[in-house]
Amino acid sequence: MLRFDFAQLDSTSRRASSLAKLNPGRPLVVSARAQTAGRGRTGRTWCSPAGGAWFTLAWPTELPAEAAGAAPLVAGLAVRDVVAELVGGGLAERLKLKWPNDLLLCERKLAGILCEQTLGPGRRTLLVGIGINANLAPAELGTDLRRPATSLQAALGRRVDVRELIEAAGEAVAARLSALERGGFGERDVSVLRRHLAWLGERVLVRFGERQVEGVLGGLDPRGRVVLETDNGPVAFDAGEVEGLRACGRRECA
Numbered sequence: 001m002l003r004f005d006f007a008q009l010d011s012t013s014r015r016a017s018s019l020a021k022l023n024p025g026r027p028l029v030v031s032a033r034a035q036t037a038g039r040g041r042t043g044r045t046w047c048s049p050a051g052g053a054w055f056t057l058a059w060p061t062e063l064p065a066e067a068a069g070a071a072p073l074v075a076g077l078a079v080r081d082v083v084a085e086l087v088g089g090g091l092a093e094r095l096k097l098k099w100p101n102d103l104l105l106c107e108r109k110l111a112g113i114l115c116e117q118t119l120g121p122g123r124r125t126l127l128v129g130i131g132i133n134a135n136l137a138p139a140e141l142g143t144d145l146r147r148p149a150t151s152l153q154a155a156l157g158r159r160v161d162v163r164e165l166i167e168a169a170g171e172a173v174a175a176r177l178s179a180l181e182r183g184g185f186g187e188r189d190v191s192v193l194r195r196h197l198a199w200l201g202e203r204v205l206v207r208f209g210e211r212q213v214e215g216v217l218g219g220l221d222p223r224g225r226v227v228l229e230t231d232n233g234p235v236a237f238d239a240g241e242v243e244g245l246r247a248c249g250r251r252e253c254a
């Protein structure tokens, strides 16, 4: 895998897209110590000061569009596994995936993933942009009124090695994408994802565009769509964002 590391970029995803065009067919990871115009999902900006793990994996693939739709889910799982290994023990149990692929620790946002695609002649390149709040102090965390954020440093009380984290997470996402190419997205993936899903069995909102639907989070269907039990029966969503309606009550999470 090719690796490019920069002191500062506007966005690692933007640079990964141009570097992927210059290196056709080769997977690569682009990281930056800080980003000046980090991109988040649904057009949001992503606060990216020095100290975070900000990187993008460019993954050339022949997966058809529909199969590539599972990439954000398996990428979320890969990042969860690496962070769980790093935090260990009791904290790992409180790491949850907010569908489709936000990583929450004690219900606070620890990491976000933005999956995009570029189409070249005969092949697509997945751009998996990953932001992990690593060594950030509380005052440096982005503010999203919907969900407070946290960092590994705040949770562990020590700094982590950002380079190692990027290396491990890049490899883990690449391994999951290879597995997706070999075997597709199956029942096993769904059951692992389900195990780590935030608010399973609880009341949530699913927001998509201007609309929002409330119900109980029932799980995932075989395609990885999130299923909500609403007053009008089960509804499956393949896009949107899930938001829990309960605050975490644990004292240690305050």
Ligand code: BTN
Binding pocket: 010, 011, 012, 013, 014, 035, 037, 038, 039, 040, 041, 042, 044, 046, 048, 053, 054, 055, 056, 102, 111, 112, 113, 114, 129, 130, 131, 132
């Ligand atoms: C989200 O939760 O909205 C997704 C955030 C993704 C942020 C990462 S940081 C590295 C990569 N470069 C970007 O510009 N965005 C992604």
